[in-house]
Amino acid sequence: MSSKELGTLILDSIHTFGPLAIPEISYLFNNYFEWIFKVDFKDFSNINQDRVSKILSKLQEKKKVSEFLCGSGYRRRFGISKIPFSVNFPLNLKLNIKLIKCPICLSWIVQYFNKIKHIFPFLCENRKNKDNSCIEFYNYKEKKYLIFRELFLGIFEKGVLRLPYRDYAVNKPELFIAIDLYNKCRNDRAIIKLKLHVKEDIF
DSSP states (O other), X not given: OOHHHHHXXXXXXXXXHSSBOHHHHHHHHHHOHHHHHHSOTXXXXXXXXXXXXXXXXXXXXXXXXXXXXXXXXXXXXXXOOSSOTTOOSOOEEEESOEEEEOTTTOOEEEEETTEEEESSOOOOHHHHHHBOTTEEEEEETTEEXXXXXXXXXXXXXXXXXXXXXXXXXXXXXXXXXXXHHHHHXXXXXXXXXXXXOEEEEOO
């Protein structure tokens, strides 16, 4: 498979899953059958992080992807920017959710635009009246994976919200752990591809 063809597949993966880090792209093409199938069988074992990095550099030169710096999770991600390429500011990615305290029970609440949900199961009148059922938490190894419909919002761990990284215990990117957890808990047989939902910032 040529670098151009693999570059097209990498762009497809970014459109599907949102801004991705180099280890996530490499993991995807080496572990998910649907994506392995898209690559020439003789070639897929060569899709390591070095090769992905070189192709992403070429895509950046052609202004097809932007590099983002992140304050949590993987330090660098690559995605399709909504900011014009002519702007020469460093781009950052931030979570689209906030952590606030419930004024009644003082539990942590996740706020996603005008929707909220308590993180912990305390009895609270505010919870019954205002919690949004579309914000879901999936527990895994003392972490909570936060999902809104088919959007992966981030991870809550030890009182902090953050972007996904790698789970060293299973040597797997947390994005794909979230996808597996979400699909395992659904009754529908169709496999959902969660998209990492974040916001861009130039500061």
